[in-house]
Amino acid sequence: MGEMMDYDSEFMDASREYKFTTQDFERVKKLIYNRAGISLSSSKQNMVYSRLVRRLRANGYDSFKAYLDSLESPNNPEWEAFTNALTTNLTAFFREQHHFPTLEQHAEKRRNKGKIHLWCSASSTGEEPYSMAMSMVQTFKTFTPPVHILATDLDTHVLAKAKAGIYSLEKLDKLPKEKLRKFFLKGKGVHSGYAMVRPELREMITFRQLNLLDNNWPVRGPFDAIFCRNVMIYFDKQTQYKILQKFVPLLAPDGLLFAGHSESFQHAADLFRLREKTVYELVNK
Template identity: 55%
Template sequence: MVYNRLVRRLRTLGLDDFGRYLSMLEANQNSAEWQAFINALTTNLTAFFREAHHFPILAEHARRRHGEYRVWSAAASTGEEPYSIAITLADALGMAPGRWKVFASDIDTEVLEKARSGIYRLSELKTLSPQQLQRYFMRGTGPHEGLVRVRQELANYVEFSSVNLLEKQYNVPGPFDAIFCRNVMIYFDKTTQEDILRRFVPLLKPDGLLFAGHSENFSNLVREFSLRGQTVYALSKDKA
């Protein structure tokens, strides 16, 4: 998959081998082609309400908190995860102004554009109830039949931005009540995982939650997080 994406970049640029492509990147560190290169390398496997057991936990946590409930989706991809979070919070807390907010980020600028559009195939929303589908999405008609779009009332609660988790500091509007960083850490070595988790610590409120992917285990990486179960970690109150 990555190979095919890179081959398409070479064809677009009129290059005939990877060596010339890498030399071009190295020669101009500020080239816009670097972002295209990053976009080609990223993997974007996602779905609405993926790992569905996380969302009732999020809803329960949100109901117990005071003030604006803020969530960061740190690997938002094409938007299914942050919109699933938004639907969960809208169902749990309502849609009063200032009650909750979702900040969604990804390193891949192309998938962020799709996420911002909020347009999906109707077949991708099978995990939603009929009530959720009607309340939060508009169905396309005519040439757009079979497509749906996130209603603006819900989209207003979701903010998208490009963030690289490997950076030393994150330009994000924390602190957050919960962070979703699922199925991303598996691509990093343990040292990098530890660094990212430590950067999450000051961005979480006391007793904030960190949601991980089903194949990820952070239990022995940093002492600030303790496993609550079902790949959900809690930030110790004295560590925030």
């Protein structure tokens, strides 16, 4: 099997503009693992090549080796684009729909207990934090609910898109019409084909860059809920555990932690207990 894969990658090499050796791939793997905790499997070689080759061209390098050598310097400004190129940002409005009624009931219980603080810790292009904001508007029946949402991501490129809050109508076609009408402003003229989230939703959210792997997170709890969905899958169990340990003091005693559909925190059973499908609560409240 191993030999077949080698043959395949040699074959792919021949059709590539730049030589991309297994050694180059291993270097990329190590660099992105150390920086972002992302574990790339060997099946990602073609993806890595096609995403990074643009960076080689943009910087005028004539080999992967030269490009990767430049990243040995941790202060190289190219680190940002390298990281952005290797993250996977797939997301959707009201993804994993069942979480939103849970969030709404949770907020409902906190009504009259002061401001609610939510953290969306891998916010990608914004669909997730805006869905949270829409849920809160529905719960409190006002466009200015007593809610603040912190939305963070490692990737500065997706954060900029999230902040802009402009989506193509195609991306919105799964949203029920009444939500579309209530929460978006439809673009006209040059903006036709696009819609922008209402400014009131954006005002509920602070967007900020944050690497979940960093030792110091510039965030202050306690949060009533933390969304950490579909990002832990890129990390190994040890890295996941370290992040979960750091969530503990940031979550209110009866706060909730929302995970992605294929993520399980069973290996951190000393920290978090499953409350319902992919929703966790603290073991020691």
